[in-house]
Each structure stands twice: as C-alpha cells, then as structure tokens.
Amino acid sequence: xxxxxNAQLHEIRLDLxxxxxxxxxxxxxxxxxxxxxxxxxxGECEPVATLVAELAARRxxxxxxxxxxxxxxxxxxxxxxxxxxWMRPAVIARGVSARAVLRHRRGLGERALGPRYEALGALVxxxxxxxxxxxxxxxxxxxxxxxxxxxRLASFGExxxxxxxxxxxxxxxxxxxxILGQLRAALLPKAPALAGMAVGWWxxxxxxxxxxxxxxxxxxxxxxxxxxxxxxxxxxxxxWLPLLAAAVCAYLGERIVRYYRARRAxx
Numbered sequence: 044x045x046x047x048x049n050a051q052l053h054e055i056r057l058d059l060x061x062x063x064x065x066x067x068x069x070x071x072x073x074x075x076x077x078x079x080x081x082x083x084x085x086g087e088c089e090p091v092a093t094l095v096a097e098l099a100a101r102r103x104x105x106x107x108x109x110x111x112x113x114x115x116x117x118x119x120x121x122x123x124x125x126x127x128x129w130m131r132p133a134v135i136a137r138g139v140s141a142r143a144v145l146r147h148r149r150g151l152g153e154r155a156l157g158p159r160y161e162a163l164g165a166l167v168x169x170x171x172x173x174x175x176x177x178x179x180x181x182x183x184x185x186x187x188x189x190x191x192x193x194x195r196l197a198s199f200g201e202x203x204x205x206x207x208x209x210x211x212x213x214x215x216x217x218x219x220x221x222i223l224g225q226l227r228a229a230l231l232p233k234a235p236a237l238a239g240m241a242v243g244w245w246x247x248x249x250x251x252x253x254x255x256x257x258x259x260x261x262x263x264x265x266x267x268x269x270x271x272x273x274x275x276x277x278x279x280x281x282x283w284l285p286l287l288a289a290a291v292c293a294y295l296g297e298r299i300v301r302y303y304r305a306r307r308a309x310x
Contacts, residue, residue, distance in 0.1 A: 061188050064181050071177035072164030073157060079167050080160065088170050094163045098156065105152050112145045129275055132283030136290050143294040150301055238292035239285035246284060252277040 079091070080098045119138035123131055168179075252274040272280070 064184050064188065067177075068181035069161055071181055072168070073160045074164070074177070075167055076160030076163035079163055088166075091163065091166050091170060094159065094166065098159055098163065101152060101156060101159070105149055108145050108149045108152070112142050112149075115141045115145065129279035129283075132279065132287055136283065136287045139287070139294060140290050143290075143297065147297060147301070154305065234296050235289035235293040239289035242288040243281065243285040246277075246280050250277055250280065 076098075080095050080102075115138055119134055122134045126134060250270045250272050252272060254271055
C-alpha cells in the first residue's frame with residue numbers, strides 16, 4: 044500500500060514536470076518560428092518558405108484590422124463634433140460596437156498565429172537540426188522524464204493510480220465542463236439585456252422632464268426622478284443610454300469568453 048502511494052506521488056510529480064516541459068517545448072518552437080518568420084528570406088526549403096509567406100499574409104491582415112480600428116476611432120471623434128448632442132450616444136455606441144468586432148477578429152487572428160509559428164519552428168528544427176537549442180533541450184528532458192516514469196511504474200503497469208480514481212477524475216472534469224458551459228450559456232447572453240434594463244430603471248428614477256413630478260418626488264409623492272431635463276434629452280437618454288450599456292456589457296462578456304477560451308487552449 045505504501046509503495047503504491049509513493050509511486051502515485053512520484054507519478055503526479057513527473058506528469059506535472061512533463062506538462063511544464065511540453066509547454067516549454069511549444070514556447071521554444073513558437074519563438075523559433077517567430078524569429079524565422081520575421082528574419083531575412085532565402086535558403087529555406089519549400090514547406091518553410093510556404094509557411095513563412097502564409098504568416099506574412101496573416102500579419103498583414105492583422106495590421107489592416109488595427110488600421111481599421113484607428114480609422115473608426117478617428118471617425119467617431121469627427122462625428123462627435125459634427126452631430127447634435129442627442130446623437131452623440133449613437134456615435135459612441137456605433138464606435139464601441141465596430142471596434143469590439145475588430146478587436147474580436149484581431150484576437151482570433153493572433154491566436155491562430157501561435158500554432159502556425161509552432162509548426163514553422165518544428166519544420167525548421169527538422170530541416171536544420173543545429174537550430175533550436177531550447178527545443179532540443181526540452182525534448183531531451185522529456186525523454187529523460189519518460190524513462191524515469193517507466194522505471195518507477197514498471198511494477199504497476201502504465202499508472203499507479205487505481206482504475207476507480209482515474210474514472211472519478213475523468214467524470215469530475217466532464218461535470219465541471221458541463222457546469223461551466225451551462226453557467227456561460229445562462230448568464231452571458233442575458234447580461235446585456237439586464238444591463239440595459241438596469242440603466243433604464245436608473246434613468247427613470249433619477250431624471251424627469253416634468254417640473255411638477257420633480258417637485259412632488261422631492262417631497263416623497265409619486266414616482267420618478269428629481270433631476271429635470273428637457274423632453275428631447277430625456278427621450279434620447281431613455282433610448283440611447285440603455286443601448287450603450289447593453290453594447291458595453293456585450294463587449295465585456297465577449298472579452299470574458301475570449302479569456303476563458305484562451306485559458307482552455309493553453310498547453
């Protein structure tokens with residue numbers, strides 16, 4: 044019993060070290076691929092040259108998206124000076140939404156570059172074995188860990204953990220993913236609508252376009268706000284501010300989902 048427990052602890056330690064080394068290997072491949080992609084062309088084999096050209100096209104598209112976001116910001120600044128005050132929330136909502144889409148597309152493009160850089164680094168290492176010292180060091184350490192793992196677990200088979208423990212770990216991970224998926228599906232899509240409703244309620248209880256209602260409300264009679272604004276301003280606030288709040292909340296929710304997916308995609 045004690046020998047099995049000791050083997051389980053060693054197995055966990057070796058698996059954690061192997062996970063860390065695999066991550067180091069991928070990062071080293073990515074750095075090598077980035078260096079080759081931005082370095083001078085020439086003397087590369089055909090697969091490497093093809094992948095370098097593909098990465099250059101992808102980076103150019105990312106630069107174009109950055110330029111579009113900058114142009115959108117400049118357009119907003121120009122329109123804010125040209126439109127009436129009650130239209131400015133519409134200009135802000137348009138700009139926030141447009142740049143949120145552009146940032147989302149750029150984020151997708153940037154995440155797609157990582158595996159391509161790794162593939163390029165792997166091609167370079169296989170074509171030029173003298174390059175990629177960090178990659179070779181990580182791979183050598185992984186090979187040593189595998190040999191040590193096989194030696195320590197020789198008397199227990201492939202793993203020292205009992206079958207029920209492995210099954211419980213798999214089922215727990217599946218249950219956790221299911222719960223997180225249901226929470227994300229139930230909360231995130233409804234958050235923008237809830238934010239818009241909250242802002243609408245705040246406007247209705249803070250502002251009014253009637254002096255009589257403001258006076259009555261100040262002494263605790265009736266409902267509504269106490270800050271008096273013009274009728275056009277009150278209508279514009281009641282329409283545009285909840286819309287802007289919903290757009291900002293949707294943008295934040297998209298960023299949260301992007302961060303969550305990036306964490307799950309990390310090695």
